Amino acid sequence: MEQKLNYIFELHKTLSTENVILVYEGEFSQEITKSVLSMAEKNMETTNEDLNIKKKVFNVMVECLQNICKHSEEFGSDNDDFNTAIFMIGKEVDTYKITSGNVIYNNKIEGLKAKLQKINSLDKEGLKEYYKSTLSSTELSEKGGAGLGFIDMARKSGQKLDFEFTKIDEQISFFALQSTIARNA
């Protein structure tokens, strides 16, 4: 008999191998953000995670989720294929990995890449100065961001941000971003 639901088992195996404790795929909003945060917090509470680590994970999650929310508004609701995204948290023995993926316009890649490369080129002190200068020089953009999200993610995680762009067609690409937080810091 043909196993129509076999993909669920495959998905389950993949998520287990990748140590994913939470994954959300779909449309993002502030309400969804709050729900995802609350689930992740409960998970960390049941495992008695260290307070500082918990707060760092929470912090990176907020910036990541709110980035996706703001970004997906750009595409509008008439573009259903583009305004869904994926968010997940992986938990290994020594790290948390917070990963997001969303579709972006190709003409945004250059600027995004430059910003992320700049952030990855800076050490702890450099990031602190970059954060402070960005904070005191920028107005909130119309989307409500202050351009500080990625810098903050890098500062709180204490590690380089991993990112990849996968071209979908001449107009759009898939943008994957991962922050790693050490658990035994």
Add this chain to the structure above:
Amino acid sequence: MNNINLEGTEDTPKIILDPNNNIFEISGRSLPEDCATFYKPILDWLAAYEPSKKLNFEIKLDYFNTASSKMILDMLIRLEKIKNKGKDVVVTWYYSEDDEDMQEAGEEFSELVEVPFEVKSL
């Protein structure tokens, strides 16, 4: 002036601006989606306020997102302006013991404005 007294929620802070009882306090979590709209009444209030006695502004945030950090800086700039009019203004930033990131955040804000600023562990 009317007092401001906002109850905290899971994504917005508790805020009290109460000149009669001399309480100026923001506490809890701040991660609203639209920070500019949430903080506008607070910023407007501070811009209009002229204290008759010492103003101790207490910040006891547990967590804030980066969009809120811009609003916190704007509040501090309002307080700096009040100080520059010759008023007595002190900002006290409280952080939970062992919360290094919030301690560092307080120290960074203190470097961005010219206002007497204390960073204290709760």
